[in-house]
Amino acid sequence: MFLKRLVLVNFRNLEDLSWNPHRGINIITGDNAQGKTNLLEAINFCTSGASFRTSREREMVRQGADFLKINSLMEKNGSQYEISVEMAKDSKLEFKLNGLKQVKNKLFQPGMSVSFTPSDLDLVRGNPAGRRRWMDAELCCFEARYIYNMQNYNRVLTQKNNLLREKIKTSGYNEILETFNTQLADYGSRIIHARLSQLGRLSSMLKNVYRDITSGKEDIYFKYFSSIPLVDKLNLNAIKKSFLDTMMEKNSEEKFKRQSLVGPHRDDLNFFVNNMDARHFCSRGQQRSIVLALKISVINVYRLEYGEYPVLLMDDVLLELDESRQAGMTGLFELPLQVFITSTALPENFPADYRAVKITNGQLT
Numbered sequence: 001m002f003l004k005r006l007v008l009v010n011f012r013n014l015e016d017l018s019w020n021p022h023r024g025i026n027i028i029t030g031d032n033a034q035g036k037t038n039l040l041e042a043i044n045f046c047t048s049g050a051s052f053r054t055s056r057e058r059e060m061v062r063q064g065a066d067f068l069k070i071n072s073l074m075e076k077n078g079s080q081y082e083i084s085v086e087m088a089k090d091s092k093l094e095f096k097l098n099g100l101k102q103v104k105n106k107l108f109q110p111g112m113s114v115s116f117t118p119s120d121l122d123l124v125r126g127n128p129a130g131r132r133r134w135m136d137a138e139l140c141c142f143e144a145r146y147i148y149n150m151q152n153y154n155r156v157l158t159q160k161n162n163l164l165r166e167k168i169k170t171s172g173y174n175e176i177l178e179t180f181n182t183q184l185a186d187y188g189s190r191i192i193h194a195r196l197s198q199l200g201r202l203s204s205m206l207k208n209v210y211r212d213i214t215s216g217k218e219d220i221y222f223k224y225f226s227s228i229p230l231v232d233k234l235n236l237n238a239i240k241k242s243f244l245d246t247m248m249e250k251n252s253e254e255k256f257k258r259q260s261l262v263g264p265h266r267d268d269l270n271f272f273v274n275n276m277d278a279r280h281f282c283s284r285g286q287q288r289s290i291v292l293a294l295k296i297s298v299i300n301v302y303r304l305e306y307g308e309y310p311v312l313l314m315d316d317v318l319l320e321l322d323e324s325r326q327a328g329m330t331g332l333f334e335l336p337l338q339v340f341i342t343s344t345a346l347p348e349n350f351p352a353d354y355r356a357v358k359i360t361n362g363q364l365t
């Protein structure tokens with residue numbers, strides 16, 4: 001996937017911007033608050049239909065303006081197409097593909113872009129909910145029916161929790177609870193199964209990428225911690241049975257605590273570098289390297305799924321690594337991959353060719 005042209009009107013402080021990015025590495029420099037992240041966010045939006053910064057889309061319209069326009073020319077597997085997004089005052093976003101209106105969900109598939117922003121550092125050091133969100137949104141999103149299973153799982157989970165919280169038990173309480181448990185085991189085991197199989201595929205890629213970044217000095221692995229004993233991790237029926245058995249065992253505790261204690265919504269993923277738990281023992285630079293290695297592994301997974309690398313967006317995260325770790329990424333920069341990197345200054349010894357643009361007060365130079 002390559003972004004060939006980007007035209008923005010009233011996108012945050014980017015009032016009127018037109019750009020034909022380089023096919024390889026683009027470094028966007030500029031002082032603070034000039035519009036570097038805004039530019040990355042616009043690329044993120046026209047490649048995913050979502051912002052890495054906000055879910056309140058109206059915030060993206062330049063203050064004082066009454067509409068926003070993003071127009072992009074993309075190339076995917078050799079074909080070109082135009083995606084445009086418009087939002088007029090008080091109306092919803094409108095998406096077009098090659099000039100024709102298109103529903104957002106049909107326009108954007110996963111795997112068009114991967115972003116790495118400072119908030120992604122929480123993937124290592126933050127709470128388990130962030131890691132579960134990452135597995136759901138970035139790692140497993142393309143698995144058939146994953147989102148369908150997630151939506152149904154969450155719906156039943158809410159119903160079950162509401163039932164457990166009821167003070168006066170309705171008639172048929174135990175039967176209803178059992179029905180919810182059966183449904184949760186069905187959807188939940190598929191979620192856990194998909195997570196484990198995608199993690200299995202990611203594992204060796206992550207090890208290799210991390211070794212490259214650290215010039216072979218550090219090793220990484222991860223562990224999926226489940227609220228369900230997982231004996232046969234790749235056997236869906238075994239996961240489902242274990243899920244049902246565990247819910248039976250925890251039945252009294254769930255009733256006492258009035259909440260659902262078992263399932264993928266309680267699971268976690270932890271990273272270990274040189275056998276040490278990365279949450280507690282890794283430096284900031286190591287944590288940054290872990291997230292970077294994860295993102296690079298994910299773009300490799302997308303390449304296997306879709307036949308082409310996604311666009312990679314890195315906001316204020318790459319050039320903070322020391323030169324030896326940046327040098328460890330030479331292999332990445334040799335791939336047919338378009339990368340956008342923001343930084344306040346140009347790097348001194350960047351390990352690959354790049355084109356640089358500077359942004360000042362929302363204008364590219």
Ligand SMILES: Nc1ncnc2c1ncn2[C@@H]1O[C@H](COP(=O)(O)OP(=O)(O)OP(=O)(O)O)[C@@H](O)[C@H]1O
Pocket residue numbers: 011012013030031032033034035036037038039059060061062063316344
């Ligand atoms: N809707 C909006 N309308 C107008 N300006 C906005 C809007 N949203 C954000 N801005 C402004 O855009 C400016 C640039 O923000 P951006 O986050 O892109 O800066 P940056 O160049 O990445 O800076 P830094 O190096 O500090 O991260 C900020 O001054 C911000 O207040």
